[in-house]
Each structure stands twice: as structure tokens, then as C-alpha cells.
Amino acid sequence: MSKRSNDNLSISDVLKEFVDSNNLQKGLDKVNVKLVWENMMGQGVSRYTSDIKLQGTTLFVKFSSSVLREELSYGKTKIIDMLNKELGRAIIQDIVFA
Numbered sequence: 474m475s476k477r478s479n480d481n482l483s484i485s486d487v488l489k490e491f492v493d494s495n496n497l498q499k500g501l502d503k504v505n506v507k508l509v510w511e512n513m514m515g516q517g518v519s520r521y522t523s524d525i526k527l528q529g530t531t532l533f534v535k536f537s538s539s540v541l542r543e544e545l546s547y548g549k550t551k552i553i554d555m556l557n558k559e560l561g562r563a564i565i566q567d568i569v570f571a
Contacts, residue, residue, distance in 0.1 A: 503527045530566035
């Protein structure tokens with residue numbers, strides 16, 4: 474990219490180009506998923522969430538409460554939709570609660 478074309482780019486465009494050119498999106502997605510989970514699920518659920526991992530398009534969430542794990546398993550589809558909406562794109566296709 475020439476210097477002249479850089480003059481007209483916004484900071485967000487430059488950052489997006491940097492992320493894309495350095496293959497950083499997967500790492501950012503993993504961090505963003507954790508943040509969105511904590512924000513959307515609130516302190517009550519976050520307190521019992523012991524681990525969150527995004528592997529490919531599957532989100533693995535480990536709980537210290539079997540009751541909470543069972544309750545949330547009934548709303549998997551809704552949780553996936555809410556997380557993807559908050560993330561701005563369809564990153565998560567499945568959730569595995571452990």
C-alpha cells in the first residue's frame with residue numbers, strides 16, 4: 474500500500490488491515506468471546522464459569538456447578554445467537570458445556 478492511499482484510511486480500517494495481514498483474528502476472537510460471555514451472562518454465571526475456550530467454531534465452557542450447566546444446556550441455541558449477535562458475526566456454531 475502506498476503512502477498516498479494511507480492518507481484516506483480511518484484508524485479502524487488500518488487496524489483491520491493489520492489484523493488481517495498478520496492473521497490475528499482468531500486470537501482476537503478468543504479474547505472477545507471470553508469478554509462477551511462475562512458481560513452477557515453476568516456475575517452470577519461468570520462466578521461459576523471456570524474455563525472458556527474457543528476452538529474453531531465450538532465454544533467450550535466449563536462450570537463448577539452441575540445445576541447451572543444443566544440449566545444453560547436447555548438454552549444453547551439462544552445463547553449462541555446472543556453471543557454471535559454481540560460479537561457482530563457468526564463465530565460460534567456450537568457450545569459444549571462441561
